[in-house]
Amino acid sequence: MTQSKTEMHGCIVCGKLYQLFVAYDETGKYTGSKVMSAGGREVTLINRPLVACEKHTDEEIERAVDRVYGEHTEEED
Numbered sequence: 001m002t003q004s005k006t007e008m009h010g011c012i013v014c015g016k017l018y019q020l021f022v023a024y025d026e027t028g029k030y031t032g033s034k035v036m037s038a039g040g041r042e043v044t045l046i047n048r049p050l051v052a053c054e055k056h057t058d059e060e061i062e063r064a065v066d067r068v069y070g071e072h073t074e075e076e077d
Contacts, residue, residue: 001026006036011053012043012064018051 004023010016018040022033033049035042043050045065052061 002031007049009049009051011040011056012050012068013052013056013060016040016053020049020051022049 002023002025004021007020007022008017009020011018016039018035018037020033020042021036023031025031030048033042033051035051039054040051041054043052043061043065045062046069050065052064056064
């Protein structure tokens with residue numbers, strides 16, 4: 001049974017707050033999210049609920065994710 005809830009998350013680049021609708025499976029593992037606030041977009045580089053402002057470039061977002069969570073590879077996803 002999937003459980004969902006709304007959560008507030010800050011932009012991974014600048015910290016601006018966005019509301020996300022986040023889904024978790026029956027074991028509590030993150031399965032996906034949708035940004036509910038205008039101006040934000042989901043970040044899918046790692047398997048966790050992340051958001052960024054639409055104005056940030058993909059390169060800025062990737063650098064911010066690497067800074068916060070460490071370098072990642074496609075195999076980790």
